[in-house]
Amino acid sequence: MSKVKIFLEERDMPRAWYNIQADMPNLPQPPLHPGTKKPVGPDDLSPIFPMGLIQQEVTTERWIEIPDEVMEIYKIWRPSPLYRARRLEKALDTPAKIYYKYEGVSPAGSHKLNTSVPQVYYNKVEGIKRIATETGAGQWGVALSQACNFFGLECTVYMVKVSYHQKPYRRTMMETFGAEVFASPSEQTSTGRQILKEDPESLGSLGMAISEAVEDAAGRDDTNYALGSVLNHVILHQTVIGLEAKKQLEMVDLYPDVVIACCGGGSNFGGAAFPFAYDKIKKGSKVRLLAVEPSACPTLTRGHFGYDFGDVAGFTPLLWMYTLGKDFMPPGIHAGGLRYHGDSPLVSQIVHDGIAEARAYGQTAVFQSAILFAKTEGTIPAPESSHAIHGAVEEALAAREAGEARTILFNLSGHGLLDLPSYETYLDKKLVDYPLPEESLKKALANLPQI
Numbered sequence: 001m002s003k004v005k006i007f008l009e010e011r012d013m014p015r016a017w018y019n020i021q022a023d024m025p026n027l028p029q030p031p032l033h034p035g036t037k038k039p040v041g042p043d044d045l046s047p048i049f050p051m052g053l054i055q056q057e058v059t060t061e062r063w064i065e066i067p068d069e070v071m072e073i074y075k076i077w078r079p080s081p082l083y084r085a086r087r088l089e090k091a092l093d094t095p096a097k098i099y100y101k102y103e104g105v106s107p108a109g110s111h112k113l114n115t116s117v118p119q120v121y122y123n124k125v126e127g128i129k130r131i132a133t134e135t136g137a138g139q140w141g142v143a144l145s146q147a148c149n150f151f152g153l154e155c156t157v158y159m160v161k162v163s164y165h166q167k168p169y170r171r172t173m174m175e176t177f178g179a180e181v182f183a184s185p186s187e188q189t190s191t192g193r194q195i196l197k198e199d200p201e202s203l204g205s206l207g208m209a210i211s212e213a214v215e216d217a218a219g220r221d222d223t224n225y226a227l228g229s230v231l232n233h234v235i236l237h238q239t240v241i242g243l244e245a246k247k248q249l250e251m252v253d254l255y256p257d258v259v260i261a262c263c264g265g266g267s268n269f270g271g272a273a274f275p276f277a278y279d280k281i282k283k284g285s286k287v288r289l290l291a292v293e294p295s296a297c298p299t300l301t302r303g304h305f306g307y308d309f310g311d312v313a314g315f316t317p318l319l320w321m322y323t324l325g326k327d328f329m330p331p332g333i334h335a336g337g338l339r340y341h342g343d344s345p346l347v348s349q350i351v352h353d354g355i356a357e358a359r360a361y362g363q364t365a366v367f368q369s370a371i372l373f374a375k376t377e378g379t380i381p382a383p384e385s386s387h388a389i390h391g392a393v394e395e396a397l398a399a400r401e402a403g404e405a406r407t408i409l410f411n412l413s414g415h416g417l418l419d420l421p422s423y424e425t426y427l428d429k430k431l432v433d434y435p436l437p438e439e440s441l442k443k444a445l446a447n448l449p450q451i
């Protein structure tokens with residue numbers, strides 16, 4: 001009987017993050033200034049990001065050493081465990097071996113603390129006293145407020161108003177760590193006041209909250225802005241997931257045939273998959289890398305590959321990525337973390353070049369697999385992570401069909417204990433799918449910026 005839990009020792013934790021920019025056959029086109037449409041330079045970004053992170057955004061060095069202060073905090077929950085899902089395998093009657101890396105053991109309950117800790121660290125080193133950010137469902141706000149608390153920085157979070165009222169417990173978590181949380185649109189910024197003047201009942205959106213947080217950070221010397229996904233430095237920090245998982249599988253003499261993760265802005269997918277993409281690019285490994293997204297927000301599978309803005313207001317640089325158009329309003333699916341119109345430029349390029357592949361699923365199928373996983377393995381998964389579970393279930397069933405003993409690795413990016421209202425909706429049979437009609441897609445893509 002093989003092992004169910006595979007633990008690394010602290011001393012075997014990776015000492016450096018892996019930067020795929022060193023090895024990609026094609027780098028993404030550079031980000032462009034929203035006004036001049038010229039490539040952005042460090043000076044354009046320095047009002048809201050520290051130099052340490054701006055350098056990580058553009059470097060082509062392969063390994064970036066993890067600072068000791070960051071390692072010390074990582075050790076609170078890292079190395080995270082790798083589990084073999086034996087009871088799930090049995091329920092699926094599959095010859096495949098299913099392993100999952102579990103990032104829900106972090107005190108934030110998700111992988112996002114892997115990047116909030118180094119982001120706050122590099123800000124602290126450069127004398128920043130306060131960080132402003134946005135959050136949708138609240139996972140990023142929680143992770144950033146914990147990291148700010150560890151390093152003694154103030155934290156201000158603009159939380160999309162509808163979530164502020166629907167997800168009160170994530171707000172309480174942020175406030176427990178000392179963060180100040182405003183429902184966005186708020187009276188704190190001129191963007192917020194303007195939106196409220198036009199529509200006092202506005203429920204807010206991620207695009208609006210980004211605009212408020214950027215305005216706050218740009219207006220104060222002691223304050224910077226932080227983003228929880230999409231950017232190159234965020235993906236870089238998340239590679240601890242894949243680096244650890246690779247070592248853990250080596251401990252049982254295995255190498256995956258397929259690596260699966262859900263994809264919103266791309267950070268947990270890039271983090272889990274890029275260390276394996278290295279093997280694929282440099283060593284001819286045949287491993288498949290599978291990004292799973294919701295069919296209601298099918299950025300990688302049906303989006304346009306080219307330049308688009310990161311936010312609704314058009315404040316951010318133009319990014320080279322798969323996009324549904326910045327005006328795309330995704331339906332209110334329960335995987336709040338997968339509702340972004342764009343995607344990481346690094347992940348987009350890797351998918352475009354055929355090094356990784358993408359698949360989209362509807363949320364009712366995803367919740368069926370989430371319930372099966374909860375019943376067999378005992379953990380209630382986040383709705384976002386459940387997309388990866390559904391991908392793994394499909395792979396395991398395909399292995400049964402083909403009579404093949406595949407090794408499947410997926411990343412369980414977080415637990416779902418603060419997402420129980422979504423489970424309630426499913427159990428009450430009120431959950432519906434929102435496949436995106438071709439018409440709406442065409443409409444959303446009609447307004448792409450002309451470059």
Ligand SMILES: *Cc1c(COP(=O)(O)O)cnc(C)c1O
Pocket residue numbers: 110111112139140228229230262263264265266267268269337338382384385413414415
């Ligand atoms: C935010 C979040 C995601 C989606 O973000 P990525 O950057 O695509 O990883 C996925 N899972 C969980 C649990 C999250 O909190």
